[in-house]
Amino acid sequence: MTKRRFFTLITMIIIIITTFSLSSCVPAQAPATTEAVTEETPTTAEETTAEEKTYEGRVDPNITATLEVWTYYDPTGPQTEILDPVAKTALKVVENFNKKYPNVKINFTVVPWDQIQDKVFTAGQAGQGPDVATLMIQRMAELVEPGLLYPITEDYLSDLDLEDWVNFEIDKGYAQFDGQLYGISQALHGRLLWYNKKAFKEAGLDPEKPPETWTQLVEYGKALTKGKQYGLAITAGEKNQATFEWLWPWIIAGGGLEDLFKKDGTAGWDGNAGQQAFQFIYDLFNVNKIVSMDAVGWVDGTEHFVAGDTAMFIGGTYRIIPITKALGDDTGYAPIPYPEGGHSVNIANSWALGISKASKNPDLAWELIKEWLTPEIVPQEATAEGAVPIRKSALKEITDPILLFFAENVGKYGQPVPPTKFHQQGQDITFSAIQEVILGKKDPAQAVKDSAAEFNALFK
Amino acid sequence: MKRFFEKNFYILLTIPATVMIAFISIYPAFYSFALSLNKLTNAVGKFEYVGLKNYVRLFRNPDFLSSGIVSLKYISISLVGTIFLGLILALLLNKKVKFKGTFMSIFLIPWIISEVVSGNMFRWLFDGSFSIINEMLSEAGLPALKLLNNPDGALAIVNTATIWRNLGFAMIIFIAALQTIDPNVIEAAKVDGAGGWQQFRFITFPLIRYHFMVVLILLTLFFINQVTTVFVITRGGPVDSTLVPGMFLYRLAFNYFDLGQASAFSVFLFVVNIIVISFYIRLLMRPQ
Numbered sequence: 001m002t003k004r005r006f007f008t009l010i011t012m013i014i015i016i017i018t019t020f021s022l023s024s025c026v027p028a029q030a031p032a033t034t035e036a037v038t039e040e041t042p043t044t045a046e047e048t049t050a051e052e053k054t055y056e057g058r059v060d061p062n063i064t065a066t067l068e069v070w071t072y073y074d075p076t077g078p079q080t081e082i083l084d085p086v087a088k089t090a091l092k093v094v095e096n097f098n099k100k101y102p103n104v105k106i107n108f109t110v111v112p113w114d115q116i117q118d119k120v121f122t123a124g125q126a127g128q129g130p131d132v133a134t135l136m137i138q139r140m141a142e143l144v145e146p147g148l149l150y151p152i153t154e155d156y157l158s159d160l161d162l163e164d165w166v167n168f169e170i171d172k173g174y175a176q177f178d179g180q181l182y183g184i185s186q187a188l189h190g191r192l193l194w195y196n197k198k199a200f201k202e203a204g205l206d207p208e209k210p211p212e213t214w215t216q217l218v219e220y221g222k223a224l225t226k227g228k229q230y231g232l233a234i235t236a237g238e239k240n241q242a243t244f245e246w247l248w249p250w251i252i253a254g255g256g257l258e259d260l261f262k263k264d265g266t267a268g269w270d271g272n273a274g275q276q277a278f279q280f281i282y283d284l285f286n287v288n289k290i291v292s293m294d295a296v297g298w299v300d301g302t303e304h305f306v307a308g309d310t311a312m313f314i315g316g317t318y319r320i321i322p323i324t325k326a327l328g329d330d331t332g333y334a335p336i337p338y339p340e341g342g343h344s345v346n347i348a349n350s351w352a353l354g355i356s357k358a359s360k361n362p363d364l365a366w367e368l369i370k371e372w373l374t375p376e377i378v379p380q381e382a383t384a385e386g387a388v389p390i391r392k393s394a395l396k397e398i399t400d401p402i403l404l405f406f407a408e409n410v411g412k413y414g415q416p417v418p419p420t421k422f423h424q425q426g427q428d429i430t431f432s433a434i435q436e437v438i439l440g441k442k443d444p445a446q447a448v449k450d451s452a453a454e455f456n457a458l459f460k
Numbered sequence: 461m462k463r464f465f466e467k468n469f470y471i472l473l474t475i476p477a478t479v480m481i482a483f484i485s486i487y488p489a490f491y492s493f494a495l496s497l498n499k500l501t502n503a504v505g506k507f508e509y510v511g512l513k514n515y516v517r518l519f520r521n522p523d524f525l526s527s528g529i530v531s532l533k534y535i536s537i538s539l540v541g542t543i544f545l546g547l548i549l550a551l552l553l554n555k556k557v558k559f560k561g562t563f564m565s566i567f568l569i570p571w572i573i574s575e576v577v578s579g580n581m582f583r584w585l586f587d588g589s590f591s592i593i594n595e596m597l598s599e600a601g602l603p604a605l606k607l608l609n610n611p612d613g614a615l616a617i618v619n620t621a622t623i624w625r626n627l628g629f630a631m632i633i634f635i636a637a638l639q640t641i642d643p644n645v646i647e648a649a650k651v652d653g654a655g656g657w658q659q660f661r662f663i664t665f666p667l668i669r670y671h672f673m674v675v676l677i678l679l680t681l682f683f684i685n686q687v688t689t690v691f692v693i694t695r696g697g698p699v700d701s702t703l704v705p706g707m708f709l710y711r712l713a714f715n716y717f718d719l720g721q722a723s724a725f726s727v728f729l730f731v732v733n734i735i736v737i738s739f740y741i742r743l744l745m746r747p748q
Contacts, residue, residue: 118714125500125719142717146500237608237697296698297587297608307590424715435699439610454522 058363064103065361067368068130070120072113072351085384092380093371104364114240117142120356124148129358131365137174137183137352138244138417139424144175144182150355150362151180152369159370164391166411170348173416183352186372187387190317190346190410191245193217195332199224199311210334212344214280217312217337221290224311231290233310235301236438239431246314246336247434248417249345250277253338257418265420266459269430270452276339278437278444285438296438317406320386324402333402335409348414351385422458429455489730496723514724521721526700527708534619534704535683541623542679543672546630551660553631554638564635568628575625579692582621583608611701614694618702621689626682630675637671638664673744677737684729705729 075087075094094106109130111119117139123129124143135143143149162168167188175183197207203223211217221231235241251260255273262268269277284291292309295301305313306326314336315323324331335344353372355365371377373390379397382389388407389395395407420426433451436442442450465472496514498507518524549567553560570578585591586607594604607613641664649663665672687706690696696703696711703711709729713722 115714118717121714121717146717238695293609294587294606295609297614297694299583299695303590422716428711428715432697432700435697439699441699 059101059361059367061101062103063101063361063364065364066105066107067132067361067365068107068109069368070109070111070116070130070133072111072116072134074110075108086381089377089380089384093368093377096374096377097368097371101364101367106368121146121148124357127358129356131356131359131361132368133354133356134186134351135183135354137171137185137350140175140183140352140354141177141419141421141423143354144177145421148357149182150357150359150365151182152184152355152366153180156366157181159366160373164393166388166390166392166395166407167348167414170350170410170414170416171352174349174419175352175354177419183354184369184373185350185352185390187378187382187385187390188348188350188410188414189385189387190348190406190414191249191314191336192317192346192406192409193312193314193334193336194305194319194323195312195334196305196308196327197330197332198327199229199308200332203311207330207332210332211312211337212335214337214339218284218288218290221284221312222288225290228309230292230310231312232284233298233301233305233313233315234284234291234295235298235315236291236295236435237297238299239427241300241316242431242434243427244347244349244417245316247277247281247430249336249347249415250280250339252347252415253277253336253342253345255342257415261418261420261426263418265418265422267426267452267455270448274448274452275445278434278448280339281434282437282440282444286440293438296435317388318386320402331402333405335413344413345415346409346413347417348388348410349416350387350390422455425458426455492723492726495719496727499720500717510720514720515728518721518724518728523700523703523708523711524725527703527705530615530701530703531684531705533615534622534686534702535680537619538622538626538683539676539679541619542626542630543675545623546627546675547634549627549631550634550638551664554635564632567631570625571628573625575688576692578621578625579689582617582624582689583693586617608694609698611699614698614702618690618693618704621693622683622686625689626679630679633671633675634668637668641667669744673740676740676744680736680740681733684733 071090073087073090075090090108097106098104116133117136120129120133120135121143124146125148129148140149165171170188171181171183171185175181193210195207195210200207200210200220203226205220205223211220217232224231234246248260251269251274253273254276255271259268259271259273268274285293285295292304295304298304301310301313302315302319302322304310305315306322313323336346338344353369355362355369359365372381375391375393378389378391379394381387382394382398382403383400386403388403388410389398395404398404398407417423429451433442433447437444437447495507497509497511499510499514500507553563557563585593586605587594591605597604605613607617645663645667646659649659654662683704685706686704687710690702690704690707691710694702696707705725709722709725712718712725716722
C-alpha cells in the first residue's frame with residue numbers, strides 16, 4: 001500500500017464517520033434503542049396493570065432488576081449538614097422499598113441541583129437516562145415537550161389518596177399537560193419574609209407585628225437601616241431566587257397570574273401590576289435605600305441576613321436550617337408583603353419525582369416513587385427539605401411551628417407559576433430587566449415594555 | 461507485508477490516535493453542524509430539517525449582539541493582560557534571580573487551582589459587604605469597592621480573575637522560549653550597541669515568535685470557551701454584562717434547551733476561531 005492509498009483509506013474513514021453523523025439527523029430516523037423503548041413501554045405498563053390485582057403492588061415482588069435514580073443529594077457518600085437529612089430519608093425509602101422488592105437494586109447518581117434537568121434532557125435525547133429523577137417542577141415543560149417523561153397516569157394516581165394532599169393544584173399547575181401529569185411533588189417549597197426579632201426590638205419595632213404591606217415594609221425598612229445594617233435583603237444577583245422569591249410574587253400580588261404570563265404563555269408583566277412592581281423595586285434600592293446595591297451581585301442573600309447585615313430577608317422556606325441556626329429564638333417569619341389593595345403571593349414549587357422515558361420498567365419506577373409518598377416518609381422528607389409536607393395527615397406529625405406556618409402560608413397564598421413554553425427565557429429576560437431598573441439604566445415603564453416585547457418575540 | 465509495516469510503521473502508529481480524534485472531535489463537530497440545520501421535534505432523538513433558520517434566529521437574538529460586544533472586551537483585555545504580564549515575568553525570571561524556582565512556583569499555582577475555587581475566591585475578595593479588601597479599606601476610612609454590582613466592575617473582576625489564573629501558563633511557555641535563545645546572540649547585539657528595547661524588538665521577539673503564537677492561539681481558545689470562572693463569579697450578570705460566548709452557549713443549550721440555535725452558535729464560534737487563528741498565523745509566520 002502506498003502512502004497515497006493509506007491516506008485515501010484514512011480519508012474514507014473520516015467520510016464514513018461524517019456520513020453517519022449527518023444521517024443521524026435525518027427526520028424519522030430515531031436511534032434504534034429509543035424506538036425500542038418508546039414502543040415497548042406502553043405494553044409493559046398495560047401488561048403490569050393487568051397483573052395489578054395479583055400483587056400488592058403493580059410488579060411481581062420477586063422481580064430482579066436495577067433502578068437508576070438521579071438526585072441532587074448523595075445518599076451514598078459524605079453529605080453536607082443541610083442535605084444530610086434528605087439523603088437519610090432516601091435511604092429509608094430504599095429500605096422500605098426493598099422490603100417489598102428484595103431483588104431490586106437502587107443505584108443513585110448524584111447530579112448538582114442546577115444541572116439535573118439538563119442532564120435528564122441531554123441523556124434523554126440519546127435515549128438514555130434514569131428510571132426516576134428528582135426534577136424542578138417549574139421546568140417540567142422542557143422535558144415533557146420533547147417526550148422525555150412517562151405520564152403519571154390516572155391509573156397510577158389511583159394508588160394514592162389525593163384527598164389527603166395539601167395542595168395538589170400546585171402539581172397540576174406545573175406538571176399537567178394535555179390532562180396528563182408528568183411529575184409529583186415530594187414536598188412543597190414556599191417563600192416568605194424572614195426577619196430578625198432582635199433587630200426589630202433594637203429599632204423600637206414590635207417583633208410580633210411584622211410588615212404586611214409594601215408601605216409598612218418601607219417604613220420598617222427605614223427604621224431598621226442604620227450604620228452598616230440595611231433594612232431588607234433580597235437576592236438580586238441570581239435569577240432563580242430573584243424571580244421566584246420577590247420579583248414574580250410582587251408582579252402577581254398587584255394583579256393575578258395573568259399579570260405575569262397570559263394564558264397563551266406570552267408576557268403579562270407589561271401591564272399596571274408589572275410596572276407597579278418594577279417601580280416599587282427601583283424605589284427600594286434608589287429612593288428608600290433600604291436594600292443595599294450590593295444585592296445586585298449577591299447569589300444568595302441568606303448569607304447577608306444570617307450575618308446580621310440586614311434585618312429582613314425575602315427568601316425560601318428551604319433556608320430554615322441556616323437561618324434558625326444563626327438567629328435561634330430571634331427568627332421571625334411572615335407572609336411576603338403586598339401592595340395596598342393586593343394580596344400576599346407565595347410562589348410554591350417543589351422537587352418532583354418523574355419517570356424518564358429511558359426507564360425499561362416504568363411500573364417498578366412508580367412503585368419506588370410511591371415509597372416517597374407514604375404517610376411515613378412524607379413528614380420526614382418535608383422536615384429534611386425544610387418544606388411543607390404534601391399530605392394533610394402528615395401535618396399532625398410536624399411539631400416545628402415554622403413548618404406549620406409554611407404549611408398554612410402555602411395553603412393560603414401558594415401559587416404555581418403559569419406554564420409557558422419559554423419559562424427559562426422569561427426568567428432571564430425579567431431578571432435582566434429588573435437589574436437594569438435597579439442600576440438606573442432604564443426607567444421601570446420602559447423596562448417592562450422592552451422586556452415584554454423581547455419575550456413575545458420568541459413566539460414569532 | 462513485512463516491508464509494508466517497516467515502511468509505514470510511523471504512520472500505523474498514528475491510527476489509534478486518528479480514530480480516537482475522529483470519534484471525539486471530528487464526529488461531534490460534524491454532528492453539531494448537522495444539528496444547527498435541524499430542529500428538535502416532539503419525539504426523542506428526532507430532528508426536523510430547517511435549513512438556515514437557526515442561524516437567522518441566532519443573528520436576530522438580541523443577546524447575540526450584546527454577548528459579542530462583551531466577548532470582544534473580555535477576550536481582548538484578558539489576552540493583552542495575560543500575555544503582557546506573562547512576558548514581563550518571563551523576561552524578569554529569565555535573568556539570574558534569587559529564589560527563581562520559588563517565584564515560578566508561586567506564579568504557577570493559580571494555573572493548577574480549580575477554576576471553581578479561584579472563581580469563588582474572587583467573588584469573596586470583591587463582595588460588597590464581606591470582602592477582606594473592603595474591610596481593609598473601611599479600616600483606612602476609605603469607601604468600599606462595590607464592583608460586583610455594576611456591569612463595568614463585574615467585567616473588570618472577571619478579567620482580573622482570568623488574567624491571574626492564566627498568567628503562569630503564559631509565563632512558563634515564554635521562559636521555555638527565552639531559554640532556547642543563544643546568549644551569544646544577545647551579547648553580540650549588545651556589542652553592536654543595541655539597547656534593551658532594540659534587543660527585544662529585533663532579537664528576542666523574532667526568536668520566540670513561534671512560542672508567542674502558540675500562547676496567543678491557546679489563550680484565545682481558552683477565553684472564547686470560558687464558562688467556569690464567569691459562572692462562579694457573576695453567572696453572566698449583572699444585566700448580562702459578563703455574558704461571554706461560553707455562557708451564552710450554555711444558556712442556549714442547557715437553560716433553553718434550544719440545541720439548534722446553540723449548535724448554530726457553536727458553528728459560528730468555530731468559524732470565528734478559524735479566522736482568528738489564521739490571522740495570527742499569517743501575522744506571525746510571515747518571513748522576517
